[in-house]
Amino acid sequence: MSIVDELLSNSFVKIRNPSDVEAKLHKIIKDGYNNLMILADFDYTLSKFKDLNGKECLITHSIFVKCTQEVKPELSEKLKVICNKYGPFEHSTQISREEKISKMEDWWNLSHECIVDSALSHDDIEKFVKDAPLYLRDFAKEFMELIEIKNVPLIVFSAGIGNVIEMILQQNLGKIPSQLHIISNFMNFNKKNICESFTEPTIHSCCKNSTVISGEQAYSEDIKNRPNIILLGDSIEDVQMDIGMVNESTAIKIGFLNHSIDSRFDEYSKAFDILLIDCQSMEIPLKLLKLCENFDFKNVKNLDAIKNL
Template identity: 35%
Template sequence: MIYHIPWLHTPVRTVLAIWHQLTKSEIPELAKGSVLMRERRRVEETIHAMKQAGAGSLQVISDFDMTLTRFSHDGKRVPTTHNILENRLLMNEDSTKKMRDLLNTYYPIEIDASRSIEEKLPLMVEWWTKVHELLIQQRIRKDMLAQAVKVSGTMLRDDCRLLFDRLAEQQVPLLIFSAGVGDVLEEVIQQNHVFHSNVHIISNYMDFDHTGVLQAFKGQLIHTYNKREGAVHAAGLRALQGRPNVLLLGDSLGDLTMADGVSQPHNILTIGFLNDQVEERKESYVNAFDIVLVKDETMDIPNAILSHITSSRKKQ
């Protein structure tokens, strides 16, 4: 019996084109020009493993400022939770100027690729401590926070609401670690109508006196490079138990420690938003994150991956 082998006389170029078509990603969004990957095959294998395990094995861990929120809009920086407090409703002009001076001093250090994390640690503590002291001195009123958020111009990334809603529908926990101000963060989420029951937040929370005036900050200080401690604390949350697969979103190398508290992790896929100083930081981000999104103000990639993971598996 003679078998016909259809590919035998097919030009090599055509065979390669067919093979590429057969093996191309099931997530076309990964072909976006803003996407960088060091090991694409490993990324796709991880996503496939997560899909096989299903939504019941998944949790999402994310930073907030400049990760869930936009970095810029129409050429202007979008305010972070700390920036939102720089409002005449809450702070006088002198303190606002001091806050911005601190940002101009310490932010370049935070993102300086030539400095080690160990070198940055004490400087980050110094920065956050000074900011919190300034805020306490202003005797900020709790009842003014909602209005400050409303007029701030802060924005979630495009289609971030879709991410929140899909996670809620699939009952996938969303754990938000933030070095910002938790009270402000919660208000941003509330005003965007996405504070679902699956959302858990670990951040710097204000401590108000009986008259509703800020008198201190609660608990341990959380800054960009000590989220590992918060991750270990979060490990005790019952909602996260039995969910060994993690989709992690961040905009800083310090965010990579947010999954350190996950018990017996099976698969961790990290997505890093590279918002500025791209050329200086690109190499370190590509070496650290599985997927790097360069100046991408959308949630296209996380949404596409989440949709793929949580979609029903086809019957064999």
């Protein structure tokens, strides 16, 4: 049984081009950890889309809508109005990409202005995060622990809020992984620990790749000799996160299709190499990552290795 056959034995795994995926996986596994990097979205990719009761979880921005209803009701209402106005444009096929990008910039910038105007403190936000229904996927902790042990760079491109991502990781892992680089919208705090601005440029759902950032990046030295990529995302835009990775050789793109499965399946299965349907776990990416260690290609037909991970 091949690697792909073993993956497809899981009913939630879909692969449109098995032979292509098999070849990519063999290349990545053969080259090992020293030639690998991980690119990942955060909201609904590293974090869960729904909880154990089937209720939709929050994303990093929606914390400021849901968790402020009592303490900052004006902020919550303003953000709801902005979301209702601009949200329908995010996945619209009726407008040009240029217009969509303009709408997304307006949405993010207006939301950030409202958050700044509300004068939230760092402590306020930490409490929101602690109490919010925003959870890492099952096996996400083990996934990030393994890539730290193996010194595999993890670059998170997120249109969310970087400080919130760091707080979630700190609360779940007890630290920020040493090889993690977060490219996101970060809140700047003044001497009184009050949010006074956001970093620029604004990173929204249509510009999550390295081309949006100018100048040399902190992660550049870590990835310059790593041509292989495992990419993780939950939106069609996420497949472009590897744009600007100049030394890219082989990329396996794994997509989480969280909702509207019937209407979005064809588009997603064409865009992603491996599609995970209604899955709240990082089990498959973790299994593939583990295969990079001491994999015996002479016994590739006997996949006890992957079965026992």
